[in-house]
Amino acid sequence: MPISPGPFTGRTITGLARDLRGRRTTSAELVERALDAIAGLDPSLNAFVSVDADGARAAARRADGELAEGADRGPLHGVPVGVKDLIMVAGLPVTMGSRHFAGQVADADAECVTRLRRAGAVIVGKTTTHEFAYGPTGDRSANGSSRNPWDPARMSGGSSGGSAAAVAAGMVPLALGTDTGGSVRIPAALCGVAGFKPAYAAIPADGVFPLSETLDHVGVLAADGHDCLHAYRCLALADVPEDTGPARVAWLDPAGLFACDPRVVSATRAAAGPLEELRLPAGIAGELLETYTAIQSSETAAVHAGRLAEAPELFDPEVLERLRVATEMPGWRYVRAMGARSRLAEVVAGALFGRHDVLALPTVPLTAPLLDQRETELDGRPVAVRAALLALTSPWNVLGLPALTVPAGTVDGLPVGLQFVCRPGREHLLFEAAARRPSA
Amino acid sequence: MPISPGPFTGRTITGLARDLRGRRTTSAELVERALDAIAGLDPSLNAFVSVDADGARAAARRADGELAEGADRGPLHGVPVGVKDLIMVAGLPVTMGSRHFAGQVADADAECVTRLRRAGAVIVGKTTTHEFAYGPTGDRSANGSSRNPWDPARMSGGSSGGSAAAVAAGMVPLALGTDTGGSVRIPAALCGVAGFKPAYAAIPADGVFPLSETLDHVGVLAADGHDCLHAYRCLALADVPEDTGPARVAWLDPAGLFACDPRVVSATRAAAGPLEELRLPAGIAGELLETYTAIQSSETAAVHAGRLAEAPELFDPEVLERLRVATEMPGWRYVRAMGARSRLAEVVAGALFGRHDVLALPTVPLTAPLLDQRETELDGRPVAVRAALLALTSPWNVLGLPALTVPAGTVDGLPVGLQFVCRPGREHLLFEAAARRPSA
Numbered sequence: 001m002p003i004s005p006g007p008f009t010g011r012t013i014t015g016l017a018r019d020l021r022g023r024r025t026t027s028a029e030l031v032e033r034a035l036d037a038i039a040g041l042d043p044s045l046n047a048f049v050s051v052d053a054d055g056a057r058a059a060a061r062r063a064d065g066e067l068a069e070g071a072d073r074g075p076l077h078g079v080p081v082g083v084k085d086l087i088m089v090a091g092l093p094v095t096m097g098s099r100h101f102a103g104q105v106a107d108a109d110a111e112c113v114t115r116l117r118r119a120g121a122v123i124v125g126k127t128t129t130h131e132f133a134y135g136p137t138g139d140r141s142a143n144g145s146s147r148n149p150w151d152p153a154r155m156s157g158g159s160s161g162g163s164a165a166a167v168a169a170g171m172v173p174l175a176l177g178t179d180t181g182g183s184v185r186i187p188a189a190l191c192g193v194a195g196f197k198p199a200y201a202a203i204p205a206d207g208v209f210p211l212s213e214t215l216d217h218v219g220v221l222a223a224d225g226h227d228c229l230h231a232y233r234c235l236a237l238a239d240v241p242e243d244t245g246p247a248r249v250a251w252l253d254p255a256g257l258f259a260c261d262p263r264v265v266s267a268t269r270a271a272a273g274p275l276e277e278l279r280l281p282a283g284i285a286g287e288l289l290e291t292y293t294a295i296q297s298s299e300t301a302a303v304h305a306g307r308l309a310e311a312p313e314l315f316d317p318e319v320l321e322r323l324r325v326a327t328e329m330p331g332w333r334y335v336r337a338m339g340a341r342s343r344l345a346e347v348v349a350g351a352l353f354g355r356h357d358v359l360a361l362p363t364v365p366l367t368a369p370l371l372d373q374r375e376t377e378l379d380g381r382p383v384a385v386r387a388a389l390l391a392l393t394s395p396w397n398v399l400g401l402p403a404l405t406v407p408a409g410t411v412d413g414l415p416v417g418l419q420f421v422c423r424p425g426r427e428h429l430l431f432e433a434a435a436r437r438p439s440a
Numbered sequence: 441m442p443i444s445p446g447p448f449t450g451r452t453i454t455g456l457a458r459d460l461r462g463r464r465t466t467s468a469e470l471v472e473r474a475l476d477a478i479a480g481l482d483p484s485l486n487a488f489v490s491v492d493a494d495g496a497r498a499a500a501r502r503a504d505g506e507l508a509e510g511a512d513r514g515p516l517h518g519v520p521v522g523v524k525d526l527i528m529v530a531g532l533p534v535t536m537g538s539r540h541f542a543g544q545v546a547d548a549d550a551e552c553v554t555r556l557r558r559a560g561a562v563i564v565g566k567t568t569t570h571e572f573a574y575g576p577t578g579d580r581s582a583n584g585s586s587r588n589p590w591d592p593a594r595m596s597g598g599s600s601g602g603s604a605a606a607v608a609a610g611m612v613p614l615a616l617g618t619d620t621g622g623s624v625r626i627p628a629a630l631c632g633v634a635g636f637k638p639a640y641a642a643i644p645a646d647g648v649f650p651l652s653e654t655l656d657h658v659g660v661l662a663a664d665g666h667d668c669l670h671a672y673r674c675l676a677l678a679d680v681p682e683d684t685g686p687a688r689v690a691w692l693d694p695a696g697l698f699a700c701d702p703r704v705v706s707a708t709r710a711a712a713g714p715l716e717e718l719r720l721p722a723g724i725a726g727e728l729l730e731t732y733t734a735i736q737s738s739e740t741a742a743v744h745a746g747r748l749a750e751a752p753e754l755f756d757p758e759v760l761e762r763l764r765v766a767t768e769m770p771g772w773r774y775v776r777a778m779g780a781r782s783r784l785a786e787v788v789a790g791a792l793f794g795r796h797d798v799l800a801l802p803t804v805p806l807t808a809p810l811l812d813q814r815e816t817e818l819d820g821r822p823v824a825v826r827a828a829l830l831a832l833t834s835p836w837n838v839l840g841l842p843a844l845t846v847p848a849g850t851v852d853g854l855p856v857g858l859q860f861v862c863r864p865g866r867e868h869l870l871f872e873a874a875a876r877r878p879s880a
Contacts (some may be wrong), residue, residue, distance in 0.1 A: 297771060297772075298774065299775050302772040302773075329771040329772070330738075331734065331773060332742040332745055334771035334775065335738050335773060339742070413501075
């Protein structure tokens with residue numbers, strides 16, 4: 001349980017929508033609760049970079065007026081939402097967590113924000129991101145580290161750390177994030193909330209600052225998978241098909257990808273229930289990681305080449321060092337990596353999705369490390385924290401597959417996440433699998 | 441005039457087709473003349489890597505039989521053709537000009553070869569290529585340098601140097617080549633024949649060994665533009681529209697791209713006739729070159745990474761050194777280059793194709809250098825031969841635009857080429873512009 005439950009702790013969007021339509025609450029009241037919670041909790045969590053109290057109150061009044069008139073925009077109507085500070089919201093500051101964009105104000109909404117507003121959601125503020133979304137730890141930002149509501153001495157995970165902390169602490173019931181190698185799912189898992197990244201390009205990325213364009217995905221964080229689905233339906237370019245399950249779910253042995261804390265494996269496996277076990281074909285894990293690294297490094301260095309040349313001192317030192325390493329990735333490795341993607345997708349489809357619709361595996365192989373921690377031990381081996389955090393999520397960015405993490409209990413009082421992965425077009429089975437797991 | 445005119449010197453495919461149908465010759469006779477010419481001339485030119493006398497004779501007999509029965513496959517029916525030794529011809533050796541593929545035999549035809557055969561062409565042999573097509577000089581091949589028929593002490597140009605020398609010396613009336621930065625047009629210009637590279641992917645590249653996949657184009661070399669068009673119609677995936685000219689042609693000042701021999705500019709400009717003059721917008725030439733270099737280096741190094749690691753000693757030393765430099769191209773530059781292509785295409789279309797259908801400019805800014813020459817002087821400045829050879833052709837590979845070179849007289853007894861460039865879909869105007877130039 002987070003140390004500081006907020007007004008939306010234990011609440012779902014479904015429940016809020018029912019209360020709004022039953023006149024048991026108003027959007028204005030929900031927004032005031034969110035603003036109060038941010039004022040009370042955020043000093044210890046740093047989930048928000050900026051709060052738009054006036055804008056949120058005005059939007060809530062409009063939402064309430066529409067609902068009173070019977071103009072119902074659906075489940076997000078009147079619901080307070082946080083937006084990662086890498087995504088443009090017209091008129092609000094957008095820092096990307098970087099001193100390079102200090103004082104910058106967005107002049108237009110990102111397409112995903114336009115869609116949120118069209119669905120009636122009320123934007124209350126911008127959530128902390130790891131600088132330029134370039135890090136899964138969430139503790140390098142011009143705005144300071146976002147902190148884990150379950151233990152503020154620990155990292156939220158990142159890069160969408162503020163979004164995860166805001167939902168986990170009950171400040172808002174929903175937040176937008178971005179996920180290039182796990183940046184929605186990692187902080188969702190470490191903070192004990194649900195997080196969904198759809199298939200590549202399923203939610204438009206226009207107006208979202210790029211990290212690595214062929215790996216970047218816009219995603220959502222909420223209390224559970226069902227709430228993520230509500231939000232996804234509003235954000236997606238195409239309709240999400242209705243459930244036609246039951247999904248055929250297999251357990252994917254995470255040891256084939258990375259060393260794991262055995263307690264995390266036990267907890268997630270218990271949460272998933274008894275399933276047939278699959279393993280990645282030999283060599284594929286290494287190829288997926290090599291492919292991810294070549295693409296991510298080259299594309300990220302391309303985004304920041306100008307800033308690296310002109311004002312390197314404005315980057316956080318760790319981010320700067322990692323960017324400098326990224327500039328050294330040879331082009332031929334990028335070309336080979338881009339060529340490998342379709343081949344890897346075929347191998348994975350053949351080996352893992354032949355008789356199954358959905359794979360289940362832990363989201364992250366460990367619980368939240370301490371802030372600034374960079375080395376740890378997993379299963380008796382020393383490992384780099386960053387590599388460990390990304391190990392079970394980044395393969396699905398390389399392949400562009402939809403992936404959902406849902407809370408799956410705790411280990412030593414810290415949350416763990418259970419991840420479900422499917423092929424594009426089978427998202428309904430993914431959410432179904434998450435909803436009918438034994439612990440759900 | 442080449443020092444050793446062969447049986448096809450001064451002959452066009454149109455003329456040969458007429459003679460074949462008028463029973464004034466047979467395909468068998470044409471093939472014998474080609475084989476005799478190769479036997480007589482090739483020791484001094486090294487245009488051919490391998491000759492398939494038996495296969496050519498058998499194919500010629502079939503072609504003659506079909507024509508006698510009235511089964512007419514069109515203008516290439518019965519015509520002897522050379523095929524660059526980078527393109528697979530089933531059952532024939534395919535060396536790529538490299539010791540890495542010594543003794544290799546292709547087990548299937550490239551798609552462009554299948555199309556040639558379907559059109560009734562008779563393949564007489566494989567023509568010398570610069571090793572792995574990686575060089576515009578044509579003088580680095582496991583098979584030895586191809587030589588210029590106008591002066592065998594001079595380079596043919598490359599990488600399709602054997603194809604150009606074979607057509608220029610009249611050994612065959614038509615040859616296939618490939619063009620990544622000018623590898624069809626450069627040797628065609630230096631050897632005084634016509635060469636056409638179509639729009640990107642207009643001729644399928646299946647079964648052609650890659651140099652740089654997003655820049656590689658299959659092309660043709662023949663006596664004149666009209667013969668290139670005959671061959672292109674047989675090779676292209678889509679129909680080529682009929683002429684609807686006259687084409688609106690502009691002169692593109694080559695000084696905006698590179699230093700040029702003023703005599704080459706005068707000769708080509710005179711051949712083009714009086715035209716409105718255009719210049720590239722400022723900065724675009726540099727961007728086109730940077731884009732070309734980043735893409736070509738990264739993609740080529742990706743093709744050869746395995747050979748570089750495992751058997752570097754099998755490469756020609758100059759090719760090896762250039763490949764090693766190519767492996768150092770950073771991935772972020774490749775990413776930016778790929779992103780720049782569509783923007784550059786828009787700028788060029790707006791600046792150059794607004795009021796004109798076709799651009800005319802020299803194909804190469806100088807006449808054929810000596811074999812192995814790597815430095816020269818142009819317009820009073822020292823320049824690298826390789827950079828000079830590629831300077832006026834590679835921009836059209838970056839942009840994927842159709843480009844044709846046709847002979848445009850001589851300077852100091854060496855041929856110069858006049859290049860025409862158009863947008864995809866306007867090829868009919870390109871050939872029309874070449875046909876109605878004053879010197880044609």
